[in-house]
Amino acid sequence: MTIRICLAGATGWAGSALALAIAKSDDITLVSAVSRTQAGRILGDVLNEPLLNCPIYASAQEALAHSCDVFFEFTKPDVAKSNVLAALEQGAQVVIGTSGLTEADYTEIAAAAEQRQLGVLAVGNFALTVVLLQKFAEIAARYIPQWEIIDYAEDGKKDAPSGTARELAYRLSNIRPSELTIPLEQTQGAIETRGARLTGSQVHSIRLPGYTISAEIIFGMPDQKLSIRHDSGSSAQPYVDGALLAIRKVNTIVGLRRGLDTVLDL
Numbered sequence: 550m551t552i553r554i555c556l557a558g559a560t561g562w563a564g565s566a567l568a569l570a571i572a573k574s575d576d577i578t579l580v581s582a583v584s585r586t587q588a589g590r591i592l593g594d595v596l597n598e599p600l601l602n603c604p605i606y607a608s609a610q611e612a613l614a615h616s617c618d619v620f621f622e623f624t625k626p627d628v629a630k631s632n633v634l635a636a637l638e639q640g641a642q643v644v645i646g647t648s649g650l651t652e653a654d655y656t657e658i659a660a661a662a663e664q665r666q667l668g669v670l671a672v673g674n675f676a677l678t679v680v681l682l683q684k685f686a687e688i689a690a691r692y693i694p695q696w697e698i699i700d701y702a703e704d705g706k707k708d709a710p711s712g713t714a715r716e717l718a719y720r721l722s723n724i725r726p727s728e729l730t731i732p733l734e735q736t737q738g739a740i741e742t743r744g745a746r747l748t749g750s751q752v753h754s755i756r757l758p759g760y761t762i763s764a765e766i767i768f769g770m771p772d773q774k775l776s777i778r779h780d781s782g783s784s785a786q787p788y789v790d791g792a793l794l795a796i797r798k799v800n801t802i803v804g805l806r807r808g809l810d811t812v813l814d815l
């Protein structure tokens with residue numbers, strides 16, 4: 550059985566690396582792709598890979614006219630939710646790699662997935678070291694009631710916090726909210742310096758030249774601290790491996806799941 554994919558963002562940094570990996574796989578095939586600037590062309594001509602003979606469309610709605618099993622979202626947060634809802638409407642399972650969707654977006658997507666009895670796997674970061682960071686942090690949060698999350702990225706990254714930090718905060722909220730010794734409203738000085746309160750965690754986003762993507766969580770107890778940190782390099786390879794796994798696993802779920810570990814046996 551071949552899994553037929555519609556890939557939105559197939560010409561981007563992450564999407565093109567995924568498309569090239571799909572070309573090499575024998576159980577996944579691309580049937581359509583989305584990119585505004587390359588619409589009307591064949592993906593293989595754009596990526597210089599003759600095995601990718603699928604057409605490119607300017608919108609997900611057009612690309613979804615080709616029947617597919619899985620819609621893969623790798624564009625930008627401003628169009629991601631409507632792309633995902635359009636894919637569910639067409640009866641496709643969905644993998645979301647795009648970061649920057651809000652909790653309200655996920656609530657709407659979860660309701661649509663439940664209603665259609667389809668699986669949506671949203672993964673803020675496909676890298677295995679991030680998947681493990683999330684898992685280790687969940688264990689730590691059961692024992693240590695206070696933590697803060699720091700997300701680091703290059704200065705040109707527009708969305709903040711990162712999908713990785715957002716997903717981590719969301720997951721920890723299922724365990725408990727991080728305790729604050731001094732309530733935020735009692736902060737003396739500039740309250741913004743305490744970061745944003747996001748689903749029960751304080752999150753701080755650093756955007757500076759010189760960074761790629763890193764995520765860190767610091768747990769603090771009297772006289773002891775625990776830091777867990779992921780640093781990514783500059784290639785898209787760690788994301789590609791996780792994305793292929795997500796494509797192969799999304800048909801095993803119904804409704805919205807967040808995080809790659811939800812389909813792994815960790």
Ligand SMILES: NC(=O)c1ccc[n+]([C@@H]2O[C@H](COP(=O)([O-])OP(=O)(O)OC[C@H]3O[C@@H](n4cnc5c(N)ncnc54)[C@H](OP(=O)(O)O)[C@@H]3O)[C@@H](O)[C@H]2O)c1
Binds near residue numbers: 562625
């Ligand atoms: N989950 C993970 O592990 C992971 C890993 C890497 C990246 N990401 C996230 O994935 C997203 C893409 O990242 P990237 O670095 O690949 O970005 P990118 O290089 O800018 O690529 C974006 C892709 O989406 C297309 N696109 C953008 N806006 C669009 C629109 N309005 N309609 C249709 N197509 C559109 C672009 O083509 P056109 O400009 O031609 O339309 C391009 O193909 C980001 O949200 C990023 O944070 C997640």
